Amino acid sequence: MAEPVYVAPQPAQIDYTLQKIGVELTPEQHKVIYLPNREILVAGGERAGKSFVSAVFVMTRLPFGRLYWLIAADYSRTEQEFLYIQEFLDKLRWSYEASKKVDPGYIKIAGGFLIETKSAQDPRRLAAKAPDGVLICEASQVDYETYLRARGRVAEKRGWVMMSGTFESSLGWYPEMFTRGQAQGTEDSLVSVSLPTWSNIKVYPGGRQDPEILRLEQMSSVEWFAERYGGVPSPPKGRVFQDFSMKIHTGIGDAYEFDPDQDVFLAVDPGFATAYSVLAAQVRGDEVYIVDEIFERGFVTQDIMRMAAQRPWWGKVVGGAVDIAAKQHQALPAVAEVWAQGIEDEGIKGVHLNSQRLEIRDGIERVKSFLIVNPKTLRTRLHINAERCHGLISEFGGVPNPITGQTAVYSWKKDREGNIVGEVPEDKHNHAVKALSYWLVDKFGHTESAGSGEIKFF
Numbered sequence: 240m241a242e243p244v245y246v247a248p249q250p251a252q253i254d255y256t257l258q259k260i261g262v263e264l265t266p267e268q269h270k271v272i273y274l275p276n277r278e279i280l281v282a283g284g285e286r287a288g289k290s291f292v293s294a295v296f297v298m299t300r301l302p303f304g305r306l307y308w309l310i311a312a313d314y315s316r317t318e319q320e321f322l323y324i325q326e327f328l329d330k331l332r333w334s335y336e337a338s339k340k341v342d343p344g345y346i347k348i349a350g351g352f353l354i355e356t357k358s359a360q361d362p363r364r365l366a367a368k369a370p371d372g373v374l375i376c377e378a379s380q381v382d383y384e385t386y387l388r389a390r391g392r393v394a395e396k397r398g399w400v401m402m403s404g405t406f407e408s409s410l411g412w413y414p415e416m417f418t419r420g421q422a423q424g425t426e427d428s429l430v431s432v433s434l435p436t437w438s439n440i441k442v443y444p445g446g447r448q449d450p451e452i453l454r455l456e457q458m459s460s461v462e463w464f465a466e467r468y469g470g471v472p473s474p475p476k477g478r479v480f481q482d483f484s485m486k487i488h489t490g491i492g493d494a495y496e497f498d499p500d501q502d503v504f505l506a507v508d509p510g511f512a513t514a515y516s517v518l519a520a521q522v523r524g525d526e527v528y529i530v531d532e533i534f535e536r537g538f539v540t541q542d543i544m545r546m547a548a549q550r551p552w553w554g555k556v557v558g559g560a561v562d563i564a565a566k567q568h569q570a571l572p573a574v575a576e577v578w579a580q581g582i583e584d585e586g587i588k589g590v591h592l593n594s595q596r597l598e599i600r601d602g603i604e605r606v607k608s609f610l611i612v613n614p615k616t617l618r619t620r621l622h623i624n625a626e627r628c629h630g631l632i633s634e635f636g637g638v639p640n641p642i643t644g645q646t647a648v649y650s651w652k653k654d655r656e657g658n659i660v661g662e663v664p665e666d667k668h669n670h671a672v673k674a675l676s677y678w679l680v681d682k683f684g685h686t687e688s689a690g691s692g693e694i695k696f697f
Contacts (some may be wrong), residue, residue: 369383504686505559534630602676
């Protein structure tokens, strides 16, 4: 049996479909529809016509498979594409049956074609049959795990994934992926394009020089205009861990899950009003896997220990590290002592957590050393479970803070003009990364080659 291959439509086939559905494309839209790549990211400005272009894209690929999905953060965000596709089918005079709602929805088309809506809030529905193509609607509002699942589902049939959305911020997996996709390679590689607001000439007939576009530009900062209307990310300056990448340092699947045959170490940074962070780490060779986390606000240590005791890895915990301040009493039992004592009457064992004085810059540099990609193996030493560790990933700048839902990245101090000042970052949005730094230094020391000041690759 021949191995499946990706088949992109030829320009003449796309021309024929566009003629039949009566669509004339602007130059920006034309670039999107005729791309041959298997993974396409369209970063659209507000009111750029993303839903229209996405539906046209599906129609031009429809004859090359049988099953297609429309995925969004929730079902309602698939509605515009769902309705556009029906409009195009009507123009083609194809026989079809469509559900009256999209939660979930379907379009059954004569000839055995099926289009289904999917919600990222119900990941079980993403584990059904393998689709030939997936359109991720308002992709910037979808989490990274959903993208990975979509990519995994189309792999069986060598299908395509198209992502379309407006940047909600310039941090996170979607802007990061846009930047990677700017270097177009083979048909199997990711490509990203911008679909600016002014490309929708039905709404803005003057294009880039339309009076309303010029008004919006005058009222906006350069960064905001580029992001919200130009479809180009403008990440803020001053992120502490610039080398962090969702693609390189995070993932889902068995490799990132707790291994019951290996010990677990806890990395702890206590907090109450902001966040109490506990990372569950495993060492595999010379690499570290953060397989789970507890990232909560408004809980004391005993509460956090009760949560930890319910996790599947609790029985494999052998120790860990904590902020040295956790040894201080301050009129209450020291945090390190509470962890060591456990909760005897509830059968929760104690855990000894090491601590040592650690300068902020030293901790940052130790974490950075684990983010480096080994030039020999092309692997990093830090791997984070993307499904379970949103607190840690948010502080690196990969996802919104799971407590507040807002962007909360560990950053350097800046003056009013945005210039970095001082030698230490702002002391916020750093609970999980501080916990990680305590444990990495405790477990591996300050450097790999003591005294040399150089990182040693194994």
